[in-house]
Amino acid sequence: MGSKAVIGFENVRKEYPGGTLAVEDFSLEVASHESVVLVGTSGSGKTTLMRMVNRMVDPTSGRVHIDGDDVASLDPVQLRRSIGYVMQASGLLPHHTVLDNITTVPVLRGSSRRDARTRAGELMETVGLDAALGRRYPWQLSGGQQQRVGVARGLAADPNILLMDEPFGAVDPIVRRELQQELLHLQRDLKKTIVFVTHDIDEAFLVGDRVVILRPGGIIAQVGTPQEILAEPADDFVASFVGADRGTRTLHVERVDGRDIVVDADGRAAGVLGRSPGEQSPDAQSPDALPTGETPS
Numbered sequence: 001m002g003s004k005a006v007i008g009f010e011n012v013r014k015e016y017p018g019g020t021l022a023v024e025d026f027s028l029e030v031a032s033h034e035s036v037v038l039v040g041t042s043g044s045g046k047t048t049l050m051r052m053v054n055r056m057v058d059p060t061s062g063r064v065h066i067d068g069d070d071v072a073s074l075d076p077v078q079l080r081r082s083i084g085y086v087m088q089a090s091g092l093l094p095h096h097t098v099l100d101n102i103t104t105v106p107v108l109r110g111s112s113r114r115d116a117r118t119r120a121g122e123l124m125e126t127v128g129l130d131a132a133l134g135r136r137y138p139w140q141l142s143g144g145q146q147q148r149v150g151v152a153r154g155l156a157a158d159p160n161i162l163l164m165d166e167p168f169g170a171v172d173p174i175v176r177r178e179l180q181q182e183l184l185h186l187q188r189d190l191k192k193t194i195v196f197v198t199h200d201i202d203e204a205f206l207v208g209d210r211v212v213i214l215r216p217g218g219i220i221a222q223v224g225t226p227q228e229i230l231a232e233p234a235d236d237f238v239a240s241f242v243g244a245d246r247g248t249r250t251l252h253v254e255r256v257d258g259r260d261i262v263v264d265a266d267g268r269a270a271g272v273l274g275r276s277p278g279e280q281s282p283d284a285q286s287p288d289a290l291p292t293g294e295t296p297s
């Protein structure tokens with residue numbers, strides 16, 4: 001696999017045995033080092049699409065390529081080991097210590113145990129974990145710590161691509177916010193190509209360079225930067241999705257890591273204005289102009 005890690009979905013369709021049409025016809029290119037978030041209601045095909053990247057799911061038709069190579073032509077085991085995968089509730093092996101969980105894939109890929117452990121220690125520091133926790137078992141950690149281990153494990157083989165399936169879905173809102181912020185820090189340094197799945201639009205706007213809003217059947221309702229989607233929702237479905245739950249909250253803008261984040265009265269991120277450092281953001285939306293949306297009935 002090349003090092004650009006450009007991911008392409010070309011007219012992919014997935015019909016599961018039994019007849020569920022999870023994805024009708026989905027095409028998208030994820031650029032090198034880009035973070036793309038798939039967001040949509042339950043059952044809209046987000047996880048199915050993400051799993052096509054590492055061949056945990058094979059499309060019924062269409063193809064997924066990485067740097068131009070059809071993943072169908074790649075060995076699935078090698079492919080999975082070369083792509084970081086972080087899932088909800090961390091997915092850690094319960095009978096293995098934290099260190100063993102983090103080092104499994106690097107050792108399978110040929111690292112010496114010693115090198116893998118050294119690297120694991122560094123990664124634990126990167127994700128904000130005390131190295132002493134390495135000897136514990138997952139059940140001896142808090143939910144937030146488990147998720148951090150999950151992120152460290154996803155990064156352990158230094159993959160170019162990171163797949164994150166509701167990675168912070170199982171932790172409380174405060175820890176979730178901390179983990180989101182840390183992911184933003186990490187991504188600034190690591191610059192992975194990230195596909196991130198969530199059903200939380202606030203999270204999508206915070207972590208995504210681009211956000212893909214899906215209808216059932218993996219149909220794209222809108223794809224764009226958070227700014228574009230907030231400024232011009234494509235239709236009522238998107239407007240309602242984006243505004244859902246926002247009601248009459250007072251929105252304001254906070255500067256975080258050089259980015260203007262729209263924050264609601266509860267301190268939750270509602271969007272990002274002006275994406276990259278150095279990028280002019282004269283067209284940034286006044287928070288007053290953001291769609292407040294009706295609470296969906």
Ligand SMILES: Nc1ncnc2c1ncn2[C@@H]1O[C@H](COP(=O)(O)OP(=O)(O)OP(=O)(O)O)[C@@H](O)[C@H]1O
Pocket residue numbers: 016017018020021022040041042043044045046047048049199
């Ligand atoms: N292995 C499977 N066999 C049969 N049907 C499946 C399978 N996996 C998913 N589905 C169905 O495909 C559809 C899309 O599922 P998928 O998990 O991709 O959606 P999702 O958007 O990730 O949902 P959620 O937010 O609930 O995780 C759903 O109707 C689901 O029931």
